[in-house]
Amino acid sequence: MSLNDQWRRVRARLQAELGEATFNSWFKQIDLIGVGDGRVMLSVPTRFIRNWIVSHYADRLAKLWADEDEGFARVDILVAAGEPKPESIAESIEEPSRDKRPVSAPAQADGAVVASAIPSGLEDAGVGAPLDPRFTFDAFVVGKSNELAHAAARRVAEATDVSFNPLFLYGGVGLGKTHLMHAIAWEIRTRQPERKVLYLSAEKFMYQFVRALRFKDTMAFKQQFRSVDVLMIDDVQFISGKDSTQEEFFHTFNALIDHNRQVIISADRSPSDLEGIEERIRSRLGWGLAADIHPTDYELRLGILQAKADDMMQKNGPVTIPPGVLEFLAHRIVSNVRELEGALKRVVAYASFVGRPITLDMSQEVLRDLLRSNDRKITIEEIQRRVAEYYNVRLADMLSARRARAVARPRQVAMYLAKQLTSRSLPEIGRKFGGRDHTTVIHAVRKIDELCHLDSGIEEDVDLLRRMLEGGHAPN
Numbered sequence: 442m443s444l445n446d447q448w449r450r451v452r453a454r455l456q457a458e459l460g461e462a463t464f465n466s467w468f469k470q471i472d473l474i475g476v477g478d479g480r481v482m483l484s485v486p487t488r489f490i491r492n493w494i495v496s497h498y499a500d501r502l503a504k505l506w507a508d509e510d511e512g513f514a515r516v517d518i519l520v521a522a523g524e525p526k527p528e529s530i531a532e533s534i535e536e537p538s539r540d541k542r543p544v545s546a547p548a549q550a551d552g553a554v555v556a557s558a559i560p561s562g563l564e565d566a567g568v569g570a571p572l573d574p575r576f577t578f579d580a581f582v583v584g585k586s587n588e589l590a591h592a593a594a595r596r597v598a599e600a601t602d603v604s605f606n607p608l609f610l611y612g613g614v615g616l617g618k619t620h621l622m623h624a625i626a627w628e629i630r631t632r633q634p635e636r637k638v639l640y641l642s643a644e645k646f647m648y649q650f651v652r653a654l655r656f657k658d659t660m661a662f663k664q665q666f667r668s669v670d671v672l673m674i675d676d677v678q679f680i681s682g683k684d685s686t687q688e689e690f691f692h693t694f695n696a697l698i699d700h701n702r703q704v705i706i707s708a709d710r711s712p713s714d715l716e717g718i719e720e721r722i723r724s725r726l727g728w729g730l731a732a733d734i735h736p737t738d739y740e741l742r743l744g745i746l747q748a749k750a751d752d753m754m755q756k757n758g759p760v761t762i763p764p765g766v767l768e769f770l771a772h773r774i775v776s777n778v779r780e781l782e783g784a785l786k787r788v789v790a791y792a793s794f795v796g797r798p799i800t801l802d803m804s805q806e807v808l809r810d811l812l813r814s815n816d817r818k819i820t821i822e823e824i825q826r827r828v829a830e831y832y833n834v835r836l837a838d839m840l841s842a843r844r845a846r847a848v849a850r851p852r853q854v855a856m857y858l859a860k861q862l863t864s865r866s867l868p869e870i871g872r873k874f875g876g877r878d879h880t881t882v883i884h885a886v887r888k889i890d891e892l893c894h895l896d897s898g899i900e901e902d903v904d905l906l907r908r909m910l911e912g913g914h915a916p917n
């Protein structure tokens with residue numbers, strides 16, 4: 442078995458475990474340097490990638506190599522040549538062999554766009570979109586689900602040269618993509634005011650382009666976009682299917698990347714999932730770093746609520762929001778951060794309007810509709826699947842007539858959660874569990890209730906499962 446075969450296998454297993462997108466983000470450019478002394482030496486192109494792999498995948502890599510050969514006791518990851526000398530690393534990612542633009546770009550001679558203008562001249566000219574002053578890094582709460590996107594965004598904002606190109610941020614609606622993009626723009630403006638930053642939505646990009654076509658002014662259009670140092674296009678899925686806009690976007694994109702300017706893109710899905718966008722564009726979008734934002738988990742939601750509540754107090758004076766209310770909201774409003782924020786605002790506004798203190802009861806009352814729409818998201822099927830996964834039993838067995846304890850207990854837990862987390866009736870729940878009678882469901886609910894009081898193990902299981910289901914994804 443040659444070393445190369447082993448390396449190929451390690452990579453294949455990583456790819457299978459992590460999925461294509463994650464693998465490509467971190468491991469696409471990893472190389473095997475060699476082995477010696479029981480050490481495997483790998484190299485990656487940048488320090489940032491190295492640090493990320495070390496902090497997130499080191500154990501996994503070590504295990505995979507040990508599986509290949511017990512003699513491989515440790516894995517070292519080095520940054521490939523091209524890395525700047527230690528004293529100049531200064532948290533910046535350098536691209537080797539590209540002509541580096543000086544940090545202070547010379548101002549345009551014609552004065553059309555003053556390079557150091559704050560806010561950017563382009564924004565004043567109506568090309569870009571204004572930045573929301575609330576969307577800063579300080580106001581962004583970091584959790585497991587967004588830590589990668591956040592780290593990458595910070596890196597791009599703090600580097601004096603081009604980092605990953607493009608940085609592609611993607612994730613569902615209301616999870617903070619626009620917030621992060623604005624935060625990058627604010628940060629660059631503060632740290633490096635001489636760099637020209639242009640932020641706009643893909644929709645606005647299209648609008649500008651169509652207008653330029655109509656007024657036969659495409660030269661100026663091209664010029665505007667190609668003279669920036671950092672271009673950010675938000676919600677790029679918007680240009681899918683709009684052929685001429687896509688074409689122009691692609692040219693702009695290529696021109697900027699070829700000139701070593703930073704491009705940052707967001708979309709509601711990964712580059713490879715962007716339907717209606719040409720293959721060559723999709724593939725080029727995935728060349729840099731694609732960082733996804735996952736749905737929030739309970740801890741992050743609570744953290745965000747606490748931050749927003751603090752902020753409200755700073756601005757509007759003391760409002761007392763009992764911790765129980767924040768916890769309740771974090772448990773129940775799972776759809777996205779925008780709704781979560783909206784819920785908090787509604788509760789606070791209502792309380793001040795009627796001049797009553799905020800309570801749990803009142804929150805439930807005020808948010809009835811929102812709670813209901815968030816509730817519907819958990820299905821019995823999902824509960825069954827998660828519970829089976831959790832207890833490591835087969836879903837088919839859980840739904841079967843088998844009475845063995847190993848499947849009977851998970852089945853009861855699943856029934857209990859179905860009763861608690863959905864609005865399905867007992868007979869409906871029974872039917873979904875292999876056509877059981879509603880009395881079986883009642884029995885299961887009572888049993889688990891009882892066990893939760895007697896057995897902290899079961900209580901923990903149920904609590905964890907509930908959080909996972911309410912959070913919409915597994916904490917891992």
Ligand code: ADP
Pocket residue numbers: 576580581582583587612613614615616617618619620621745778779782
């Ligand atoms: P997207 O662009 O992904 O649809 P936004 O960036 O517009 O989402 O975020 C929606 C709202 O949620 C904004 O008000 C934003 O400030 C807030 N938000 C999202 N994620 C976070 C976070 N991690 N911390 C604080 N606020 C957040």
Ligand code: MG
Pocket residue numbers: 618619620675676
């Ligand atoms: Mg957005």
